[in-house]
Amino acid sequence: MLGYLWRRLRYLPVSLLLVLFMTFSVLRLTGNPIDIYLDMNRTPEQVEALTQKLHLDRPLVVQFGIYLRDVVKGDFGESLQFGVPALEVVLDRLGNTLQLVGVALGLAVVLGIAGGAVAALRRDRLADVVISFLAVLGQSMPSFWLGILLIQFFALRLGWLPTSGQGGVAHIVLPALTLAAYLIPNFILITRTGVIETFNEQFVLTARAKGIPSVRVLLVHVLPNTLNPILSFLGLQLGKLIGGSIITESIFAWPGIGRLMVSSIFQRDIPVVIAAICIMCIAIVLANLLVDIALSMLDPRIREA
Amino acid sequence: MTTEQRGTTDDRLLSVRDLKVTFLSRHGSALAVKGVDFDLARGKVLAIVGESGCGKSATAMSLMHLLPRRSARIEGRMLLRGSDIGALSEAEMNDVRGKHMAIIFQEPMTSLNPLLTIGYQLGEPIRYHLGLDRAATQRRAIELIDLVGIPAAVQIMRSYPHQLSGGMRQRVMIAMALSCDPDILIADEPTTALDVTIQAQIIELLRRIQRRTGMSVIIITHDLGVVSEFADEVIVMYAGRVVESGSVYEVLEDPRHPYTNGLLASIPDIDDEGERLQTIPGNVPNPRTVTEGCWFHPRCVRKGERCEREVPTLATVEAASRRQVACFHPVEHNELRELSDG
């Protein structure tokens, strides 16, 4: 198990190093940090203090080394907007993002698998045609557009749900649905194909021949055998999901990492931006690991390989 | 038929009458089973033989209601202890499948769910049909694994299908089929996919269990050696029809239909070692095509003019026995098999 974790996680430091190197380079190449961090009314004392703090008088390589050392200690620098450590600002919002992504994933899994299973069972009938059509339509609809439509309809016209912000359960419905929309169409189509194919498997015939109820045949024998491609797809789409969460959080003013990052970019709060990117990187790698663990829990053949 | 008039108080467990199976597809319909009749007596072993594509599996699968509903139409009567199971719904059929009638398939490698342990899959029908609790289910499953001759039962319960060989998997399938003491076991070419040495073991196992439990068995095979060792009765199918039926002894010793004769001539015979095997020239016709007259006549060495026009019906050939043949020019009594090559 430890060896497995090591094999899975050994590239994480390398990815993070690359991220830091790129953000650091962009930061230093786009201009003098003094212009970025300090406004026009700066005093020479401020400039001197900042130069000392960021070691701007040292060679670039040394600056990067010192920067790395600080980051390893969890010190991304102080947020320019909030005056507290950048990492703290980011971690403060992490819970909100996890909540949004978690609910969206739950929705996507339930709606996507249920929709795909219904379409497969009612293959070529009305339900299948409608579900498959919506799925293909959903695949080609940009999610920010869907988000706007949802706000327009459920929040503005019907007034059932709040347009934005965070609060009770009602607040999370629309953003979670918008984010889930990244996955649902593909989940539906993958599940539909998988269920149709699995029903042709000999072991499903065996299960039916035992005389166990059809629902059980579906839930115990068919669906688990269709989960592999869904999980693999999810693993591939994690990056897109994080990207989607940035857009969704911005549309719905959801106080998560994505929205924090966008506003910090406008505020030129570079430490926060970098901390946010690093946390997202770690999140993607860990989520991929979780997907792999889920796959191996599902399938003994993967577990042994 | 005389069998019809004997009523339902006899020892007939299963009676199939005029069973037809039509496969529907975009390319049209195919009548794969064209009206099959047979009876299975309690405690007897019935063999169904015939080349591949003759409708043996379609017959077996329709008895279990396992053909895809959307693409297969089944007609005819299937009387299990006198009541027609042909009209049962899927839910009603679940009380029959696995409990009164069980089936094992040709492909043990793909017949088990790769994600679930053997113990779980073996326990499923036990829990469902017998309503046993966890511990009792486990005990019964271990008992069954012992019964089918797999060592280290407890360990097998925890293993997954991919960890077992084909022969082991087929034994597991047999254990599963036997779990609720079915009245009828259908074995659809249970050894075709296995090594020759394993084949004999599996047949021996089936025979031993049949003797012990007294269940009825329908064995589908194209191994006539298996038929002679294991079965009491045999029906020979060709292109979706029964062309000959009777007791194993009668049919194998004294085949009357040219097709049966040809099948017998195409197996190696210990008596005439070294002689070249005679195979029946040609192929089983596709059920989508239509043949005028007897379906076998294009491949038949005994065909006459009538064979090209009329379809022969299954009829009793000897007053004293129940054996039936569908042929206008049956092989004469005790005529030598060599005649089949004309």
Ligand SMILES: Nc1ncnc2c1ncn2[C@@H]1O[C@H](COP(=O)(O)OP(=O)(O)O)[C@@H](O)[C@H]1O
């Ligand atoms: N699911 C199916 N759809 C269409 N045709 C089928 C299907 N299953 C079997 N057939 C056709 O029905 C005929 C009989 O098949 P089968 O019963 O499997 O033969 P056997 O078991 O005697 O080898 C064959 O011509 C086969 O192609």
Ligand SMILES: [Mg+2]
């Ligand atoms: Mg077959």
